[in-house]
Amino acid sequence: MTFVARRNRARCPTHPGVLLREDVIPATGRTKSEIAGLLGISRQHLYDILGERKPVSPSVAVRLGKLFGDGAGVWTRMQAAYDTWHAEQNEDVSGIPTIRAKAA
Amino acid sequence: MTFVARRNRARCPTHPGVLLREDVIPATGRTKSEIAGLLGISRQHLYDILGERKPVSPSVAVRLGKLFGDGAGVWTRMQAAYDTWHAEQNEDVSGIPTIRAKAA
DNA sequence: ACTATCGTCAACAAATAGCTTACATTGGCC
DNA sequence: GGCCAATGTAAGCTATTTGTTGACGATAGT
Numbered sequence: 001m002t003f004v005a006r007r008n009r010a011r012c013p014t015h016p017g018v019l020l021r022e023d024v025i026p027a028t029g030r031t032k033s034e035i036a037g038l039l040g041i042s043r044q045h046l047y048d049i050l051g052e053r054k055p056v057s058p059s060v061a062v063r064l065g066k067l068f069g070d071g072a073g074v075w076t077r078m079q080a081a082y083d084t085w086h087a088e089q090n091e092d093v094s095g096i097p098t099i100r101a102k103a104a
Numbered sequence: 105m106t107f108v109a110r111r112n113r114a115r116c117p118t119h120p121g122v123l124l125r126e127d128v129i130p131a132t133g134r135t136k137s138e139i140a141g142l143l144g145i146s147r148q149h150l151y152d153i154l155g156e157r158k159p160v161s162p163s164v165a166v167r168l169g170k171l172f173g174d175g176a177g178v179w180t181r182m183q184a185a186y187d188t189w190h191a192e193q194n195e196d197v198s199g200i201p202t203i204r205a206k207a208a
Numbered sequence: 209a210c211t212a213t214c215g216t217c218a219a220c221a222a223a224t225a226g227c228t229t230a231c232a233t234t235g236g237c238c
Numbered sequence: 239g240g241c242c243a244a245t246g247t248a249a250g251c252t253a254t255t256t257g258t259t260g261a262c263g264a265t266a267g268t
Contacts, residue, residue, distance in 0.1 A: 067201070145226075148229095149225080
């Protein structure tokens with residue numbers, strides 16, 4: 001028996017909004033309204049992200065990357081993992097076969 | 105002088121459609137119309153992806169992952185890299201400062 | 209009492225994913 | 239030549255979704 005590098009995740013990857021809400025923003029000591037202003041997005045939009053109702057779009061990701069000094073990549077990757085997981089849950093791919101490179 | 109792990113990419117990351125068009129689909133020996141059918145998406149949609157006009161959405165990523173036996177992750181990551189790079193090119197973040205964790 | 213922040217809701221604008229239908233072109237194959 | 243399948247693109251449409259503004263009540267600080 002061998003261990004395959006499974007990419008089945010039992011649990012949902014955390015939405016980037018959680019990281020922002022729980023860790024990153026508190027660490028700055030700034031108000032959320034102020035953060036929204038610095039990011040150049042509406043206050044409502046930030047709250048939607050923090051509430052995990054809206055995704056971190058590429059546009060927002062680069063803004064977060066600039067504001068917090070890490071790159072956009074962190075935020076992009078978190079969001080991509082989140083999106084992919086949910087797509088895997090919701091999409092019915094049972095009708096799609098797995099094909100191999102052609103024989104000939 | 106030290107080398108920082110730069111994430112500045114001079115060149116645009118390749119759109120996943122290119123990989124599909126140049127390598128993956130040819131290796132199967134199937135027609136593109138057939139591939140579209142197997143994926144459960146419209147022929148037009150596949151051509152838009154191959155022509156780099158439409159992105160590989162999470163939904164399409166899991167379909168590709170199933171059809172070709174690799175996971176959705178490959179396609180998701182390629183698309184994310186592509187999207188992020190373009191966002192970095194187009195977004196003006198010059199007005200956004202970089203802040204640090206609070207002093208107090 | 210006043211003010212700022214908080215968290216949410218509603219309505220709207222803009223962009224986008226994905227579909228159908230249609231068209232012209234190419235390349236077998238009989 | 240005639241026929242058919244595959245190719246590549248375009249136009250138009252729908253549904254969804256990102257992001258906005260404006261408003262509302264609640265809470266806390268001064």
